[in-house]
Amino acid sequence: MLQRGGGLRALWLVLLGVAACPSAVSAATGLVYVSHERSDNIVMLNKEDEVVGQIKTCARPRGMTRTPDKKSLIVACGNDDTIAVYDLASRTLIKRFRDVPDPETFDLHPNGRDLYISNEDDSECSVLNLETGEITAHYATGPEPEGVLATPDGKRVFVASEAGNLVHVIDVPSGKVVKDIVVGTRPRRFALSPDGKELWVSCEIAGIVDVIDTATLQSKGQISFLPKGMRREQVTPVDLVMTRDGKTAYVALGRANHVAVVDVASRAVKDYILVGRRPWGMRFSTDEKTLYVANGLSDDLSIVDLASGKVRKTVPVGMVPYGIIVDD
Secondary structure: OOOOOHHHHHHHHHHHOOOOOHHHOOOOOOEEEEEEOOOOEEEEEOOOOOEEEEEEOOOOEEEEEEOOOOOEEEEEEHHHOEEEEEEOOOOEEEEEEOOOOOEEEEEEOOOOOEEEEEEOOOOEEEEEEOOOOOEEEEEEOOOOEEEEEEOOOOOEEEEEEOOOOEEEEEEOOOOEEEEEEEOOOOEEEEEEOOOOOEEEEEEOOOOEEEEEEOOOOEEEEEEEOOOOOOOHHHOOOOOEEEOOOOOEEEEEOHHHOEEEEEEOOOOEEEEEEEOOOOEEEEEEOOOOOEEEEEEOOOOEEEEEEOOOOEEEEEEEOOOOEEEEEEEO
């Protein structure tokens, strides 16, 4: 753990970009980063969709995010009970925060300092202070927490409990869990509408997306999926992303081997895009013209041209790809 000394704290303020300063934000690398649960590495792809290198990591890297200054990559290493930070320019390890039990994924609070982490085996969400290296809070959850989402205003954090079929609502100012929302079986990931009014939750075993009204904190509807030729039990949605204009959502359907295209306003499924085996994590390119899809059973990345709704290229990556960061 980092100590409280002023010199180290000042160093981390610079490295982590806690003080928001436009001149401190680094230029994008132009790369796509993919973490792999079994290869213990992060593979990098360039603008030509070619693998151009890798970063060897600690064991079982899963969730990832960039620091606010875009200079570093924060990675959850589940089998090492570690949050690791890598410098993107040099591709080297900067720091390990140890003794973080079985981190799966996380979200960085808008303050740029507090990392809300799902600790899968401990049935809790912990908060890591990136300046001091201290765990500053523990929130009890249902069994097997995974998805974590902090709202842009920083007032709430949502945590999904896979085995509890719950979404926990953390009120950040009071430091309390203020609501447990019952959703479909095995909730996994979140997408928040740009206006903040709806929280979409993928429910893997139920084969649906639950839509939560963020004003009432109650479910207001569900979306079901069934690509042609698939059985209902094959539909296991996990990751989901929503366009910046709030009009279209994309849902990775797991063992159904498709990504669903959903009209947000009507909640109607407009199309299904065939990708690799068990699509899991997803991210847009910054211009939202491309969707990157990590396929956990075929060990590859589907690169989807969203104008045509077709996969333009499939790239072999590492074993069991999980998370994606696009730094373009």
